[in-house]
Amino acid sequence: METVDERRGKEAVRVDEDVVAASEVRRLEERVRELERLLGRKTMEVEILKEALDLARVKNRRTLLSRS
Numbered sequence: 001m002e003t004v005d006e007r008r009g010k011e012a013v014r015v016d017e018d019v020v021a022a023s024e025v026r027r028l029e030e031r032v033r034e035l036e037r038l039l040g041r042k043t044m045e046v047e048i049l050k051e052a053l054d055l056a057r058v059k060n061r062r063t064l065l066s067r068s
Contacts, residue, residue: 002010005022012019 009019
């Protein structure tokens with residue numbers, strides 16, 4: 001008796017789709033998770049740097065105004 005995976009594999013071949021090993025799918029899913037985590041970190045870094053830049057601009061304006 002064939003397994004569900006074997007049936008799916010045969011169906012994929014029948015309709016001319018690529019067949020990928022389950023281990024490759026797991027590896028690619030893990031890579032996607034890693035990239036999503038990295039994107040989240042980088043997004044946070046950008047937000048922090050934007051806030052720091054805004055604060056620096058405000059401080060610079062105050063310094064310029066106090067000199068006038």
